[in-house]
Amino acid sequence: MNTKRWVALGIAAVLMFFSIGINTIITIFKTDFFSSFDNLMGTEVTALENVVETGDYNKRIVHLTVNGVIQDVGEPSVWETVDYNHQLFMDQLESVLYDESIKGVVLTVNTPGGGVIESAEIYEKLVQIKEERNVPIYVSMGTMAASGGYYISAPADKIFAQRETITGSIGVIMQSINYGELAKKVGIEFETIKSGEHKDMFGGVRPSTPEELAMLQEMIDESYEQFVDIIEEGRGMTDAQVKKVADGRILGGTQALKAGLVDEIGNEKDVIAAMRADFGLEDAELFEYATESDSWASLFGVKIGSMLSPSAESQYLSKIISSTNSPRMMYLYGEY
Numbered sequence: 001m002n003t004k005r006w007v008a009l010g011i012a013a014v015l016m017f018f019s020i021g022i023n024t025i026i027t028i029f030k031t032d033f034f035s036s037f038d039n040l041m042g043t044e045v046t047a048l049e050n051v052v053e054t055g056d057y058n059k060r061i062v063h064l065t066v067n068g069v070i071q072d073v074g075e076p077s078v079w080e081t082v083d084y085n086h087q088l089f090m091d092q093l094e095s096v097l098y099d100e101s102i103k104g105v106v107l108t109v110n111t112p113g114g115g116v117i118e119s120a121e122i123y124e125k126l127v128q129i130k131e132e133r134n135v136p137i138y139v140s141m142g143t144m145a146a147s148g149g150y151y152i153s154a155p156a157d158k159i160f161a162q163r164e165t166i167t168g169s170i171g172v173i174m175q176s177i178n179y180g181e182l183a184k185k186v187g188i189e190f191e192t193i194k195s196g197e198h199k200d201m202f203g204g205v206r207p208s209t210p211e212e213l214a215m216l217q218e219m220i221d222e223s224y225e226q227f228v229d230i231i232e233e234g235r236g237m238t239d240a241q242v243k244k245v246a247d248g249r250i251l252g253g254t255q256a257l258k259a260g261l262v263d264e265i266g267n268e269k270d271v272i273a274a275m276r277a278d279f280g281l282e283d284a285e286l287f288e289y290a291t292e293s294d295s296w297a298s299l300f301g302v303k304i305g306s307m308l309s310p311s312a313e314s315q316y317l318s319k320i321i322s323s324t325n326s327p328r329m330m331y332l333y334g335e336y
Helices: 003-041 086-098 116-133 180-185 210-235 239-243 253-259 268-278 296-308 312-322
Strands: 049-053 056-067 102-111 113-115 137-146 158-161 166-168 284-289 330-332
Touching: 056 086, 056 268, 086 116, 102 116, 102 268, 113 116, 116 137, 116 330, 137 268, 158 253, 158 268, 166 253, 210 239
Parallel strands: 056 102, 056 284, 102 137, 137 158, 137 166
Antiparallel strands: 049 284, 113 330
């Protein structure tokens, strides 16, 4: 290797050890100190906080954000970050549930949706916050709040969208790639030993039978009806009103307003202002929970990853090889 490469590797090594050290300190501090304190007080505190607007600490508004595809892809590593950290977000919701100083929740949703299970977990936790804490929840839709993004927005007391917001796409999708014919053309032959005739159904190596498609459609229909019920309950709409627009179509903010899926047209600042005015929280502190991207460890991790990461082509190939072809039901608009 040339001198530049050795220097780059040396810098990367130093940054890596520094990153690991910072991460370790933060983990010890957050886990040991806060856990002991929480157990002592009988409460749960999960994350550090960033104050956005100062005010009365005894009545606060928390600003939460769901950004990226809603799926549990695990924790970020030293080498890379994730767009959406599901477990971190669930921990934040848990913190809201036990923090008596929080009197309002503003949730910014910017996502095409995601997994059925993950979306349901967020929905259930938001409902629990409303029922047990009686805390109002306002949603601010960003560029996109479609499918699962709308699912998690449905229980909100008020939903705001911007005119340019893409929302709707109410429904469930399950996709798989059937590469059987392509495999034949390049001389690849699949040998399958299975315990039952449907064990390899929707696996991509053969066409699905009518019976198998009917099985999968039954699963999709069940999840779809659950989605419709969620909207009926959250929006106070009838089954017919929901299903009029719940055919997978996408809507702009104005269309969603006319359809009854959102309450007002406005941006994030409008939502926060409305929350303050509607619930007498004009002097309330506004804060956000700190995320991994706020830490020095994460910053160094990203730098190390970018210095040593392979080419875009090899990363894409690695993703194809390492990812499973198993289908899953998704509340998702667009490709995944």
